[in-house]
Each structure stands twice: as C-alpha cells, then as structure tokens.
Amino acid sequence: GKGLTVIRMGETFPSPDYYVERTARIFRGFGGVFVLEYVIGGEGYIECEGETYHVAAGDFYFLNRGFSHRYFSDKRNPMHKIWLNAAGPFVAGIVSALGIGEPVFIAHYDAEPLFRKMQRTLSSIDYSNRFLVYDRVALIVTEMLLGAAAAKRDENAAERDIVYEVKRFIDAGTNP
Numbered sequence: 255g256k257g258l259t260v261i262r263m264g265e266t267f268p269s270p271d272y273y274v275e276r277t278a279r280i281f282r283g284f285g286g287v288f289v290l291e292y293v294i295g296g297e298g299y300i301e302c303e304g305e306t307y308h309v310a311a312g313d314f315y316f317l318n319r320g321f322s323h324r325y326f327s328d329k330r331n332p333m334h335k336i337w338l339n340a341a342g343p344f345v346a347g348i349v350s351a352l353g354i355g356e357p358v359f360i361a362h363y364d365a366e367p368l369f370r371k372m373q374r375t376l377s378s379i380d381y382s383n384r385f386l387v388y389d390r391v392a393l394i395v396t397e398m399l400l401g402a403a404a405a406k407r408d409e410n411a412a413e414r415d416i417v418y419e420v421k422r423f424i425d426a427g428t429n430p
Contacts, residue, residue: 300358314361360406
C-alpha cells in the first residue's frame with residue numbers, strides 16, 4: 255500500500271479562467287507529485303522549463319515530479335479534462351522503466367476509459383479496503399502509462415516514415 259499514494263483525482267470543466275501553478279517543492283514529503291491528465295475537450299497550454307506545450311482534445315499528458323509547471327486553458331476554447339495527482343515510488347518506477355524522463359510527456363492517446371475506471375475504483379474506497387483500492391489504481395496507472403508510451407512511439411515512428419517518404423520523393427526527383 256506504500257507504493258502509490260493518490261493525492262487527488264478530479265474532473266475540470268471548461269472555464270476560460272482555469273489556471274494551475276505548481277512548484278517543484280510541492281508534496282516533497284511524498285517525493286514529489288506526478289500529474290496524469292487527459293483532455294476530453296477544448297485546448298490548453300503547459301509551461302515548464304522555458305518551453306510552452308499545446309494540448310487539445312484527445313491528448314494525454316504526464317507532468318513529471320521535480321519540475322515547476324504552469325498550465326491553463328485556452329480562453330476561447332477552454333479545456334475539459336480528467337486528472338490524477340499521485341505520488342510514491344511505484345509511479346517513479348514505472349516512469350523510469352518506460353524511460354520517461356522529460357518534465358512534460360504528451361501523447362495522443364485515449365486515456366478517458368482508464369480514468370473513468372479509476373474514478374469508479376476510488377469511489378469504493380474505505381478504511382478497510384484502501385490498500386486493495388490503491389493496488390488497483392496502481393494497475394490502472396501502469397496500463398495508462400504503458401498505453402501512452404506505446405502511442406508516443408507510434409507517433410514518432412509515423413513522423414520518421416513521413417520524413418523518409420519526403421526524402422525519397424526529393425531524391426527520386428533529383429536522380430531520374
């Protein structure tokens with residue numbers, strides 16, 4: 255039961271004023287917070303380490319612990335999203351095993367069904383079953399991160415294929 259700590263889980267409905275700022279120091283007692291989010295609708299931005307990332311409907315993103323993040327909705331098309339804030343060595347281990355070291359990891363991956371399953375699982379928690387529930391949540395988090403990592407690999411492979419095809423086309427044009 256010590257492997258994964260669920261800090262909070264929720265759903266954010268579209269608001270042009272939605273804004274979150276989280277410093278690297280927060281939840282240091284837990285070893286830092288991991289943020290997993292899925293954008294159901296709308297779009298928004300994440301700022302971290304001098305970079306700005308755009309996310310939109312259909313994107314899963316993971317904010318790594320130990321970094322300060324700011325994220326907010328697009329004013330004209332605010333985000334609707336579902337999210338989990340978690341901590342503990344279990345998530346750290348999965349992330350490390352998958353080689354996710356960057357402060358912001360984004361993949362076009364439909365994580366909503368797994369978030370809904372997590373919501374249902376957490377809704378049944380009480381003092382007597384909390385360790386079992388956290389273990390179930392740990393499994394869902396694992397499935398989510400594995401799925402997102404696989405989707406990201408496929409995205410990168412598709413981009414490489416396009417670059418290769420463009421190069422082949424150019425080469426064919428210059429060498430009849």
